[in-house]
Amino acid sequence: MVEKQLKERIIETALKLFEKYGYHGVTVDRIVTECNTSKGGFYHNFKSKDELLYHIHDVFITYVLNKAQEAYAKYKTPTERLCAIIQSFVKVFDLYKPHITVFYQESTYLKPEYSKKINEKREQFKQVIFQVIREGIEAGEFRSELPVEITGMSIIGMVNWTYKWYKPNGSMTIEEIAKIFTDLILHSLLTESAKQKEEITTFFLKNVSRF
């Protein structure tokens, strides 16, 4: 096994420190001492501290966006798609908790040229969710009285907020949390008639309800 490259070590250390102390609470000096390198090592791998921040943002948003698009492509009904997106989205917390924390806490401090790129992907991600909700309403699976954007943002908010309280190794696994979220969301979106449909009920029992 080859030794872990310096760039990776810097990112990991920075992530750990940023998550705990915030971007401005951590100096470049601190990062380089904690991973046994030097200013030279750091600036050989990154143009600036800002670029490191951007890198962290990009890794995360690229991943979630891809996952959402994959989930959309894999399933064909709105309900299934929504569930798949939520589940994969929530599961990201086990993989990228520090990235997510940095992403939602520090994006204010991205330099314009960086934040522009990030926001594009962020917007795309939102659009996938909106699209699914829209199609769900058209298909009669989701309640037509719901406004697409607000509903979408409330789902996103509910899931995103998890980064504020979720502890990996806590008493609940991320899969259990994902199921509860899905359960809550489906209860608030599905129409009465959709709840009657057999395909949906079956799917519901299989993927959501653990009672």
Place this chain on the structure above:
Amino acid sequence: MVEKQLKERIIETALKLFEKYGYHGVTVDRIVTECNTSKGGFYHNFKSKDELLYHIHDVFITYVLNKAQEAYAKYKTPTERLCAIIQSFVKVFDLYKPHITVFYQESTYLKPEYSKKINEKREQFKQVIFQVIREGIEAGEFRSELPVEITGMSIIGMVNWTYKWYKPNGSMTIEEIAKIFTDLILHSLLTESAKQKEEITTFFLKNVSRF
């Protein structure tokens, strides 16, 4: 009408700037020039920049906590209590949008002695919500399969996230948003039998559904 006191002016200016550029993106010098005062004026009113940050946090969390406790005291059934709390909580966005942004973006940077105080009130607020959910389950109004904490956090998350996208003067009023949130939440919490009960249905139609 008496002239607005300097302390108030400083807070308002700081709030406006912090919301836009973040706590670390704004210098004390910037604050004092933008509200036509001086370093002296600033440090006469605040012990430090940190204390100003604390002050902003405290004003907001104290307000929401009080509102939640009032709502709890005013109503007697879990459903009514939950709705009242949500509604008052959401409405805070019109009053305290900048406070909220600072609260959720910058709390990492509170000095330990300050963050301790803030976290106590924050915890109390959460407990009010958990309590209502617990009582709702006991009373048979909310689904018993729901875990109190996660459900509570998902409500809190959904509402809090609003600060990321809500624009006062946007196409939707905060009251409309509050109603949609309440609608979504009640749909996901209420038991089938509670949905049948006349009191609840009546209440539902009056406070929530605008369809």
Place this chain on the structure above:
DNA sequence: AATAACAGACCGACTAGTCGGTTTTTATAA
């Protein structure tokens, strides 16, 4: 030999906070 990877002393810009001084307000007594 040439280039990439890394080391670390150093620099300059920036910024929270200070401190001696000035102005305004308030309290009190004539």
Place this chain on the structure above:
DNA sequence: TTATAAAAACCGACTAGTCGGTCTGTTATT
């Protein structure tokens, strides 16, 4: 009312420390 003393409010040049980034080297790789 008015004179005056004391305190509170405010001013702004200055400081001391911090931190991102540079630059000149040295070491490892190809």
